[in-house]
Amino acid sequence: MAVESSRVTGDVIEAQEFPDLARRYGVRGVPKIVINDTTEFVGALPEADYLEHVKEAVSGMEATPD
Amino acid sequence: MASISLRDQQAIREHFDANLKDDVEIVMFTEHKSPIIILGREQCETCDDTRELLEMVSALSDKVKMTVHELSAARDEAAAYGVDRVPAFILKGAAKGRVRFFGIPAGHEFSAFIADIVDTSRGEAGLSEETREYLATLTEDVNIKVFTTPT
Numbered sequence: 001m002a003v004e005s006s007r008v009t010g011d012v013i014e015a016q017e018f019p020d021l022a023r024r025y026g027v028r029g030v031p032k033i034v035i036n037d038t039t040e041f042v043g044a045l046p047e048a049d050y051l052e053h054v055k056e057a058v059s060g061m062e063a064t065p066d
Numbered sequence: 067m068a069s070i071s072l073r074d075q076q077a078i079r080e081h082f083d084a085n086l087k088d089d090v091e092i093v094m095f096t097e098h099k100s101p102i103i104i105l106g107r108e109q110c111e112t113c114d115d116t117r118e119l120l121e122m123v124s125a126l127s128d129k130v131k132m133t134v135h136e137l138s139a140a141r142d143e144a145a146a147y148g149v150d151r152v153p154a155f156i157l158k159g160a161a162k163g164r165v166r167f168f169g170i171p172a173g174h175e176f177s178a179f180i181a182d183i184v185d186t187s188r189g190e191a192g193l194s195e196e197t198r199e200y201l202a203t204l205t206e207d208v209n210i211k212v213f214t215t216p217t
Contacts, residue, residue, distance in 0.1 A: 001163070001191070001193065001197070001201060001208075001210065002161065002162075002163035002164060002165045002210065003161040003162065003163065003165065003182075003185045003186060003189065003190065003191040004161075004162060004163070004189070004190055004191055004193055004197075004198060004201060005162055005163050005201040005202075005204060005208075006162040006163050007163065007201070007204040007205075007206070007207050007208055008163040008201065008204070008207075008208045008209075008210060009148075009163055009164045009165075009166070009207065009208070009209045009210070010163065010164070010165040010166070010210050010212070011165075011166045011167075011168065011209065011210070011211045011212070012165070012166070012167045012168065012169075012171070012175070012178075012212050012214060013168045013169060013211060013212065013213050013214070014168060014169025014170060014171075014175070014214055014215065014216065015213045015214065015215050016169075016215050016216070017111075017112055017153075017168070017169040017170070018151065018168060018169060021168075021213075022213060025211065025213065027213045030213050030214050030215050031212055031213060031214050032212075032213040033210060033211065033212050033213075034210075034211040034213070035208065035209070035210050035211075036208060036209055037209070037211075047193065047194055047197060048194070048196070051194075051196065051197050051200060054200075054208060054210070055200065057208065058204065058206060058208060
């Protein structure tokens with residue numbers, strides 16, 4: 001998604017080399033995907049399901065009051 | 067020591083020849099291993115292997131360039147990319163957003179890395195129309211972290 005949108009940043013993080021990050025994000029199985037540090041899921045999902053998680057993360061941000 | 071078999075090198079070379087469009091730059095941040103052990107300061111154990119692997123890949127196409135920065139000498143540039151740990155590299159090209167990699171793209175991740183180079187070069191990743199339409203509506207930045215392992 002980062003390739004096709006200037007709004008999206010993608011970070012690919014090798015968990016074994018950065019155990020502090022793996023711990024911080026509770027990584028026990030891979031691939032683990034964390035969106036906006038809020039929504040997360042484990043395992044490779046079909047694109048449509050992936051998109052639903054992105055929408056969930058984004059709408060969660062928009063729903064947060066100032 | 068990082069290595070790609072000659073057979074795989076040829077396969078990647080052909081894949082790049084057939085699929086790369088625009089140039090891709092691999093911007094790498096690394097730290098050379100010091101012969102002096104400084105207490106409290108961890109050495110980057112995978113930096114040398116990562117650099118070797120990336121250099122091997124960039125040699126497989128004239129369209130793939132590579133720039134290497136020592137983190138300690140390029141803090142401002144690293145900060146601009148949001149890089150605070152090594153090894154890290156960013157793919158720059160026709161891709162609209164930023165894709166950052168932290169750690170060596172070895173094992174299972176290697177083929178994804180090659181695919182990412184091609185996608186960055188083409189500025190597209192084969193997403194569905196529905197996804198593209200949704201991405202076009204984004205008004206906030208989205209960060210997607212993908213945790214992987216080589217095995």
